[in-house]
Structures are given as C-alpha cells and as structure tokens.
Amino acid sequence: MTPRRLLLAAVCLIVGVTGAGATWAAFSSTTENTGNSLATSAATPAHARIATGTYTGNNTDNRDFAVAFQPHVVIIKGTNTQTGSVRTFTMSGDAAKPMAGATALTANIIQSLTTTGFQVGTNARVNATGVRYDWVAFESSQGAMQMGNYIGNGAARSFTGVGFSPEYVMVLPEGTGRAVSRASGQGTSFQFDADTGNAARVTSLDADGFSVGTSADVNTSGQNYHWIAWNRRGGLSEMTTYNGTGSAGLTAYTGFQPAYAITRRNDTTTASEAHQRIDSQAAGDSYPFAATGALTNSITAFNSLEVVFGTNAVANTNGATHSLVAFKSRPYPGGGGSSCATPGTQTVNANADGWVDQASPGSNAGGDSVLKVTSKTGNANTRAFVRFTLPATPAGCSVAFAKLRLYNKSPIAGRTLEAASVNAAWVEGTINWTNQPAVAATSQTGVPPAAAGFMEWSVTNEVRGHYTTNNGFRISDTVESQGSTEQQFDSKESGANLPQLQVTFQ
Amino acid sequence: MRSSTPRKVLATLLVLTLMGAVTGGATLSALASETENAGNTFAAGSVAITDNDGGPSNPLYNLSALEPGQGAERCVKVTYNGTLNGTVRLYTDSTIGSLGTQANLTITPGTQSGSPAFPSCAGFTPDSGGNLFNGTLAGFRTAHNNWATGLADAGPGNATSWTAGNTVVYRYRITVADDDTVVNKSSGAHRFVWEGQNQ
Secondary structure, three states: HHHHHHOOOOOOOHHHHHHHHHHOOEEEEEEEEEEEEEEEOOOOOOOOOEEEOOOOOOOOOOOOEEEOOOOOEEEEOOOOOOEEEEOOOOOOOOOOEEOOOOOEEEOOEEEEEEEEEEOOOOOOOOOOOOOEEEEEEEEEOOOEEEEEEEEEEOEEEEOOOOOOOOOEEEEEEOOOOEEEEEOOOOOOEEEOOOOOOEEEOOOEOOOOEEEEEHHHHHHHHEEEEEEEEEOOOOOOEEEEEEOOOOOOEEEEEOOOOEEEEEEEEEEOOOOOOOEEOOOOOOOOOOOEOOOOOOOOOOOOEOOEEEEOOOOOOOOOOOOOOEEEEEEEEEEEOOOOOOOOOOEEEEEEEEEEEEEEEOOOOOOOOOOOEEEEEOEOOOOEEEEEEEEEEOOOOOOOOEEEEEEEEEOOOOOOOOEEEEEEOOOOOOOOOOOOOOOOOEEOOEEEEEEEOOEEEEEEEEEEHHHHHOOOOOOOEEEEEEOOOOOOOEEEOOOOOOOOOEEEEEEEOO | OOHHHHHHHHHHHHHHHHHHHHHHHHHHHHHHOOOOOOOOOOOOOEEEEEOOOOOOOOOEEEEEEEEEOOOEEEEEEEEEOOOOOOOEEEOOOOOOHHHHHHHHEEEEEEEEOOOOOOOOOOEEEEEOOOOOEEHHHHHHHHHHOOOOOOOEOHHHHOOOEOOOOOEEEEEEEEEEEOOHOOOOOOOOOOOEEEEEEEE
C-alpha cells in the first residue's frame, strides 16, 4: 500500500469512526421489574373431576348417559325454552331441581346419578324429542367441591365442616323456594333467574362453610335444602369479578380454558339473571337458567385462558361489576390432578347395629331385625346405632363424599332425623340406653322419604373422621320427647335393605 | 525502504486513530449507561423510561404453591419520556430455574382505562397487533437477554417509535403447565428490563 493510500485510509477511518460515533451516541434509559418468581406445589393436588357433553332428546324414559366418573352434581340445559335443571347426589329418588322459577323438586328430569353417569326421564327440560341438550357433571372432591343438605329451622345459622372457605355456593330447596347462589365477589345472594338479590339468603361465605338467613329460599323450618360449595382451585376453577365495558370481545382471565361458566351482573337495583355456557354448546351460544333459548351475545367463547363476552347487559354492562364462575374440563384422574389411581364409589353394609330404648334403659336390641328411632313424650325416645367396617382407601385417594343410607320402613312426614358420629366404642350385644356413648356436637340431618325407601344422610366429614376413630353413627330425632313418632329401619339382621355406607374416593 | 518511515508514521497514526475511536466509543457508551434501580430514570439529556411498579419490592408476580395449570395475569405500565424519539426493547438477563421451560408466558401490549393499581389488569385492552411474546419463560430468556436481542416494541398502538409521554401497558399472563411434572419446581427470582434508546 502506498503512503498516500495509507493516509487516505486513515482519514477515511477517522471520518468513519466519527460517523460511527455519532451513530453510537444512543442515549439509553432502562426501567425494570425485579423479584419475579414462580414455584409450584410440592405434590399433585386433588381436584374435582368435571365433564361436559351433549345429546338429542327422544322422549324415552330412563335414558342413561355415561360420564367417566360417578357424578355428584349434574346440570342440564336444553336449547328449547325450558329451565335449566340440577341434581345433586344428596337428592333422593326421582327428583331434580329446576334452577329458575318457584318450582319444587320435580320427577322425570334428572332421575338419578349413578356410578357411571346419570339418567334422565321424559320431562321436556331434559328430553323433548329433537331438542339438543348440554350437560355438565361434577365430582365431589375434598378441598375442591363439597355438598350436603340441611333441614331449615327458620333462624339465621351457619354451617361449618365444608373443609375450605367456599368461593361459590348454591342452595337448592326441595320445596318451591328458588335455587339461589352466592359468589365471593357478590355482596348479596341471587337467584338464577332475574332478581336484585336478597340479603337473607346465603348471607356470607365463611372460613369453613357458609351462613344462611331466614329467607324461604334457604331456611324454611322443616324443609330440606341441598347445598353445593366450590373452592377456587388454581388452574381448575376460577371465581372472580370483572368490569363490563359494553363492548363485544371483553375478556375475563381464568388462567385455563373453561368448559363451563356462569356469569351475572352484580346488580341490586336493576334485576338481572345468570347466564351459563357449556363448552359443548354451539359456538357463540350461551343460555339463561330461565326458560329461554340461546343467546348469542352473552358468553360468546371460551379461549385458552379466558372467557369472552358479547354485549348482553347481563354479562357486559359498561361500568358494572360482574361475577364469573368458571370450571375447567377434567374428566380424568391424574394428569395434574389427583394421584388417586382408582377413584370411585364403594358401598359397605353395617357390621354392627342396634337400637336403645329410653323406656327400657337396660335392654339391648342388638339382634333385632329393625332399628327404631322415636320421638315420644314420657321418656320413651328410641335411638339407633350403626357401625361399618370402612372400605380400604385406595392408594393416593381421599374420601370425596360419603352417604349413610338406612331403609325407612315406616317414614313419618315432618320429622327430621340426625346422624352423628359416636364418641366412644360400643358393642352390639350390650349397648342400651344407659350405657350408650355420647355423640359429636355436630350432626347431619335428613328427612324421611315420602314412602318406604332408603333415607340418606351426607356424612362426608364424619366418615373422614371415622378413618381415624370409627365408632359409627347414632340416628335420632332432632326433636325428641315430642308426640309419638316411631320410625323403623331395616337392620343388618333383616336380611334385606341392609344399612349402607357409600364412600366415594377421589 | 524509503517509504518505510512514512509508512510507520501512517501506521502509527492509524493505530492512534483506532485507539481514539475506541476511546471515543467508550465515552459515548458512558452516555448510554444503564441504571438497574427499578423506577429510576436515566435521562441523559433526551431519553427516560419509567414504569408504575412502585419500586424493586413489587414484582409482577411472586407466585408460590402453584398447582398444575395455575397462573396469573398481571399488568405493568411503561412510560417513555424524552426529547428524542426512541425504541424500547424488553429482555431479561436473569437466570431462569427449572420451571422456566414449563411456564408459559404471554406478553401483550395494550392500553388500560382508569387508574388501576399495579399490577391489576382491570380495564386492559390489547393492541390490535396481538401478543408481543407467546412462549415459555425459559424461551424468552434464551431469545431476549440483552439490548441487542431485546424484544422490540414499536410503540403504543403499533407506532413506529416512542415519543415523549407515550405509555404502553404490558399484560403478562404466566401459567405453569397442566402437567404432573411441574410439581416441586421453581423459577428463581428474575427481572424484566425495558430499555429505551433514541433512534
């Protein structure tokens, strides 16, 4: 290279560097967000299995539909102008609750929940010829979803023992009271069809249960009420609120793709109803629980992490707060859920039972073929005791639900019987009124069937406790020393209709 | 040989020039130095960028005991102030733990109505351009870990540059995989950096 060329190169380089320096003169500023972190749970959590599906009605009675698990709650809504319906595992016989309107439990809707699914009758709410129906089924699970029933007493009261602080509770009266609910973001309790709420229904969601007021929808004296409580389970269920914009395309984050969602405007001034969408429903559709057909502008879609809303005022009123309850489809065990390898329901018969008589306090009736429960004046009450050998808990499973079933041979309407865990051991051949053990302070109540048949009590928490200490149950009238109301149940010695304990593992 | 002396002189001049250039570059780089204190600004005459997180003790997310499939939605507002039009890039230079490959991250720019407190996403409306990033947290770290590889956001409303007073709300959706294999894992503390430079 000649000196001249070198000089030229140097000059060019100087110019170039200067130019580059001008380019490098990038003034910079940063801002940052620090300390973000994620950590997962140490073990796989239990979950409530959920499944959805669809079918076309044919007006054939006793139609069975398969679900991948024993459902404990099933909700069905048709595309026709019929109300949505719900049945819980705690409901006895052929009965389900219309979720809108002042209608008592009704036959021929969801007739039963079976170990393999559910059965519907011929009612147009669930099985009119040619009508499309969509359903969602839930399985009870400890820490995720619980259900039970109680007998109203007309006084404000609280229920505990749910096992978690519920984020959403439904109460379903057997009578003509309205099906109602309360979500954690709501300041009152709403029915499913249009209303402005009622502060005397579900009055609060508590640390381990919920409270009810004196509304006939939740607490008429002597009436049986069924309840379902859901917990928020991250990634599986979401109970939240969102603010409406009035614009189509509004989204609410759930963190998962929902399979089922319920929304309503939290409005205590202007009546509003609840809307629901099941992911099996046609694209864009959602439905009220009331006797109305499809909506196309309410819950319009389920995306991978959110619910999408249209402009329907129920779901999306500009400036209003709305509540959203959403569930993810999870019909299978494991896979991020429970490690229960063999979920399902097992039924065992009593291994000890008997009844005791206040009028004959030293007598033993352990070998009798009946169990007598009586409320009677003159120190003549009777009580029944029953105990079961509990089924072995399958590996990785826990008790999701348990039901005590006794065959009531002589039901008496208007009586309420309670099942309470017994505090100390007893022997079938020696138990009598005098030596009968005391019972737990809390109990579960049930009402007799209309005719001879199995009477049931939801005893989930009691049975969970029995896996630690099992002294069985005592059955007694909730108001003893009143009239003369003897009810007889088949005992284990009867040879038929033996006392049963059904335990669902999950 | 006669040309050897001038050549040496020129070579020396060239080396000095290069050294000067390097020195000059270093000086210019100093003008663009960064601060790592969240919320602080380095407005070297014309560029400043801030966020609304309120300080280093307020992460977008600090989630523990997550169950499979669980996650969260959080938003942060970034504001650009400066006399020069700028470019903003987003990156993380933090070490991401074992959960990073199973944590799905979606970052969506948009706007937010009202004045919700950090990190609420109430009133968030995404820009029409869609997500800025959708992948795993670990994938974000691999792809965007400094200014050079930072994820460029052209500006509010899909603009071509950021100008004084511009704000963008970034919606973070972080969700762990719906899979048993996520249990008992963590990501470790990590930061997100928004860096603005003039165009």
